[in-house]
Every structure is written in C-alpha cells, then in structure tokens.
Amino acid sequence: MAIVRIPPVLRSSTDGEREVEAAGATIGEVLQSLVAAHPATSSQLFGADGALNRYVNVYLNDEDVRVLGGLDTKVGDGDQVVILPAMAGGS
Amino acid sequence: MAEPLLNRPCGGRYGDLVQSIGSTPLVELKRLSPKPGVRIWAKLECRNPTGSIKDRVARALIEDAEAKGAIEPGMTILEPTSGNTGISLAMICRRKGYPVKVVMPESVTPERTELLRMYGADIVYSEGAKGSNGAVELALEMAEADSSVYMPYQYGNPANPRAHYEGTAPEILDELDDVAAFVAGLGTGGTLMGVGRRLKESLPDVKIVAAEPMQGEPVQGLRSLDDGFIPPIIDIGLLDRKIFVSNHDAVVWTRKLLDEEGLFAGVSSGAIARVAVRIADELDEGNVVFIVCDDGWRYLSSGIYTRPVDEVPNLDSTVWW
Numbered sequence: 549m550a551i552v553r554i555p556p557v558l559r560s561s562t563d564g565e566r567e568v569e570a571a572g573a574t575i576g577e578v579l580q581s582l583v584a585a586h587p588a589t590s591s592q593l594f595g596a597d598g599a600l601n602r603y604v605n606v607y608l609n610d611e612d613v614r615v616l617g618g619l620d621t622k623v624g625d626g627d628q629v630v631i632l633p634a635m636a637g638g639s
Numbered sequence: 640m641a642e643p644l645l646n647r648p649c650g651g652r653y654g655d656l657v658q659s660i661g662s663t664p665l666v667e668l669k670r671l672s673p674k675p676g677v678r679i680w681a682k683l684e685c686r687n688p689t690g691s692i693k694d695r696v697a698r699a700l701i702e703d704a705e706a707k708g709a710i711e712p713g714m715t716i717l718e719p720t721s722g723n724t725g726i727s728l729a730m731i732c733r734r735k736g737y738p739v740k741v742v743m744p745e746s747v748t749p750e751r752t753e754l755l756r757m758y759g760a761d762i763v764y765s766e767g768a769k770g771s772n773g774a775v776e777l778a779l780e781m782a783e784a785d786s787s788v789y790m791p792y793q794y795g796n797p798a799n800p801r802a803h804y805e806g807t808a809p810e811i812l813d814e815l816d817d818v819a820a821f822v823a824g825l826g827t828g829g830t831l832m833g834v835g836r837r838l839k840e841s842l843p844d845v846k847i848v849a850a851e852p853m854q855g856e857p858v859q860g861l862r863s864l865d866d867g868f869i870p871p872i873i874d875i876g877l878l879d880r881k882i883f884v885s886n887h888d889a890v891v892w893t894r895k896l897l898d899e900e901g902l903f904a905g906v907s908s909g910a911i912a913r914v915a916v917r918i919a920d921e922l923d924e925g926n927v928v929f930i931v932c933d934d935g936w937r938y939l940s941s942g943i944y945t946r947p948v949d950e951v952p953n954l955d956s957t958v959w960w
Contacts, residue, residue: 592863601864611880632883633866636719636771636772636868637826639693
C-alpha cells in the first residue's frame with residue numbers, strides 16, 4: 549500500500565483526510581484506488597480524457613512523476629504519493 | 640604605474656552598475672561533495688548588484704521592452720513578484736526613469752519590503768494565503784484595467800530565459816569543460832529553461848534538475864486545483880528531474896551552507912543545494928553546478944540563521960521563495 553498525501557484544496561473530497569492509504573503498483577493505479585474510495589476527487593485529479601489535470605502535480609516521494617514515467621511510474625510498498633496544486637514559484 | 644594585481648581576475652571594469660550584472664563567480668564547495676570524483680560548484684548569483692539572480696532577468700526584461708518600443712521614460716512598470724525581481728526592476732528602472740509598482744504576497748519577509756521601498760518602488764500586497772499565485776492573478780487584473788502601465792510579466796516573457804541562455808549558461812561553459820548536472824530553483828522557470836537549453840546544446844548528456852518549493856499549507860489557498868498556475872515559459876520536457884523541498888529542509892540546508900562553507904545564502908539556495916548534493920551522491924564522477932539565487936540578508940529577521948529550525952516562527956506561512 550502507498551500513502552497518498554492530500555493537499556488542503558482536495559480535503560473536502562476526502563472527508564477531511566490528510567493521508568489516505570491506497571493500493572496499486574503504479575501511480576495511475578494508486579490514484580484510481582483513491583478515486584474509488586473518494587469519488588469526488590475524480591474530477592479534480594483527471595480531465596475528461598483520463599489524463600492527469602494539468603494543474604495537479606503528483607510526486608512519488610518527492611519527485612514529480614511527469615518527469616519520471618507519468619501515470620505508469622512504479623510505486624513500491626510504503627512509498628508516499630504526494631498530490632500538490634501547481635503553484636507559481638517565488639521569483 | 641600601479642603594481643599588477645595579485646588576486647586577478649578582479650571582476651572586470653564596467654561603465655555603470657547595470658552593465659556589471661552577471662559574470663558571477665563559480666565556486667567549488669568541497670565540503671558538500673559526497674565523493675572524491677564529484678565536484679559541486681556554486682554559481683554565486685548573490686554577487687549581482689542588488690544581491691540576486693533577478694538582476695539578469697530585470698535587465699533583460701527592460702531592455703527587451705525598450706527595444707520593442709513598448710516603454711518610454713515616465714511609464715509605470717508593473718510586475719508580480721515575491722520580491723527579488725521587483726527589487727532588481729526597481730534599481731534598474733529608477734536609473735532609467737520608469738516608476739515601478741510591484742504586486743507581492745503579504746507573507747514575505749520584511750526585508751524585501753524595505754529593499755523595494757529603498758529603491759523607490761510602490762508595493763501592492765496580494766493575499767498571503769494565495770502565495771505567488773495571488774500576486775500573479777492580481778497583477779494581471781491590474782494590467783488589464785490600466786493600459787498606461789507596462790507589465791514585463793517574467794512568468795511568460797521569453798526575455799527571461801534568454802537572459803540565462805545568453806548570460807548565465809555561457810559563463811558556466813566558459814569555466815567548466817563538462818557539466819554532469821545543473822540544478823536550479825523552479826520559480827518562473829527562466830533559469831532552468833535558459834541555462835538548460837544552452838547547456839544541452841553543448842553537452843547533450845547534462846541533466847537539468849529542478850528544485851521546487853513545497854509551499855506550506857497556509858499558502859496553498861486555492862479554491863480548486865483548476866486555480867493552479869504553470870508559468871507559460873516552462874517546457875517541462877527540458878527537465879530530467881523535478882524534486883520538491885519542504886521549507887524545513889530548505890532552512891536546514893541554508894544553515895548547512897553557512898555552517899560548512901561559510902556561504903550566507905537565501906532559503907531557496909539551501910533547497911537547491913540539498914537537491915544538488917543528492918544528485919551528486921547518485922553520480923560516480925563529474926561536475927554538479929547549482930545556483931545560489933540570493934544572499935541571506937533579506938531573510939535575516941526571520942531568525943533562520945540563529946534559531947533551531949523548529950523554533951523559526953511562521954515557517955510554513957511565509958513565502959520563502
């Protein structure tokens with residue numbers, strides 16, 4: 549099982565949960581497990597085409613999966629999957 | 640006739656302060672290197688005239704606007720910033736006769752406000768809970784409502800990465816024959832895109848690595864994930880790695896730079912150093928170059944350099960970078 553960390557903006561869709569356990573061998577499977585447990589997250593995480601919402605960043609531990617293997621990125625037992633909104637960096 | 644300098648290079652001779660932007664030192668940080676074959680180099684952008692890498696960007700943005708005929712003296716320059724770009728713009732624009740107005744989150748350190756006032760900028764504060772997203776949103780609204788201002792818009796202006804493509808990157812290539820990895824902070828994306836493109840042209844195997852802030856929850860005040868923001872100049876395909884760093888770890892590594900190397904740097908530089916050392920640890924040999932974006936003066940009042948990290952007030956509600 550992976551631990552999925554939920555950002556404040558999504559917690560109204562996870563009954564206030566900050567962390568959720570979710571099964572899956574890939575990031576895509578883990579997120580689908582999250583959606584199965586908390587269906588309201590679906591429209592926030594995914595677009596109509598099933599791709600990750602462009603304003604959602606998903607990290608395997610601390611690395612952005614978009615520069616790893618995307619939704620096919622392998623997830624190990626006990627890994628953390630961190631969801632964060634895409635925000636402007638300071639500058 | 641004067642005696643020859645014993646400590647050459649002396650840093651060059653320039654006609655004015657704006658011309659002296661860039662040509663920053665590249666300094667090896669031997670104590671951070673995890674293994675003998677891997678050398679870690681810090682590009683000291685804190686040595687620019689206002690103390691940050693944003694001097695390069697501000698100069699490029701203003702010169703680009705002048706070249707296009709988009710501005711003339713007396714016209715107000717408006718820009719969203721968490722501080723450094725505003726400070727650089729204010730210094731350059733005051734010399735050239737352009738008033739500057741910056742939109743900045745209210746949750747930045749007070750030194751940035753002081754520096755902006757010192758250089759004569761007007762400051763409009765955006766809601767702290769919205770972080771830099773809030774500053775961008777408000778500045779775009781203000782620019783839309785007032786056609787008499789010019790917004791360079793560093794997040795979307797190709798002059799921003801070009802400053803690094805034409806400046807920062809050639810300086811690195813001038814000093815090192817090979818670079819295994821380049822690490823910089825992800826803010827507007829200007830440094831990573833400009834340096835990344837130029838380095839990859841000469842060194843196709845170089846890894847371009849982004850260190851990005853994991854903003855504290857108090858400044859993640861979005862109503863929905865659709866309110867997110869990706870700077871238009873960012874092409875994520877250019878990045879080989881993208882790693883977030885918490886405020887806590889950024890401060891720990893900012894202190895490490897100070898304690899181990901005597902380098903008094905800002906918080907983003909600590910975060911970038913943390914990622915640089917991690918990448919260095921994964922290599923067997925080669926040069927890892929990272930950016931020291933600014934110096935520590937503008938964070939001094941926060942207590943991060945003298946207090947234990949767990950006692951730093953407002954660690955997660957401050958926009959550090």
